Amino acid sequence: MSHTYFARSGVTVLELPWATPPVTANQRLHFRARAKATALVRGTVGRLASDLVPPMRRPRVTLVWLVTTRHRRDADNVVPTLKAACDGLVDAGIAADDTPEDMDKPMPIIHYAKGHPKAPGMFLVIWDSPEATAEEERAIDALTDEEDCS
Secondary structure, eight states: OOOOEETTTTEEEEEEEOSSSSSSSTTTOOHHHHHHHHHHHHHHHHHHHHHHHHSSSSSSEEEEESSSOOOOOGGGGGGGHHHHHHHHHHHHTTSSOTTTTTOOOOEEEEOOOOOTTTEEEEEEEEOOOOOOOOOHHHHHHHOGGGGGOO
16 A cells, blocks of 8 residues: 555645544544544554655645445544544644644545545645635634624
8 A cells, every 4th residue: 555645746645544534523432442543543644644744834634535435424523533643743743733823624525436446545635834724814804803893
């Protein structure tokens, strides 16, 4: 398995070794089993990234899950896997921290891709995003607009 299948223009795609999220919000695991699964994701991503991803000032990290069935899936449910993966990137020295100031983590993407050679599979798409995104700027502007705060 090639762990980086695309890297150009500062964008790296890490192919993760799981077909389904190893840690989800809806799992009802014993706390030790959950901690073990979280540590597995964190350690695996840290090891992959330390060899393949350069350090970045403020990486944008998107978790993409390619699925082969059209079952309804909730992107919120995959966030614990994204969180553990981002912790692994910090452990590898890719980012200073996984706080919003140091890392941009949009909602995971779940994409139906039946017939795709990499599906089912999970990927991290990583690139340096030192500036605030348009969505972040709009949110900040909405909260700090003095005319609406009267």
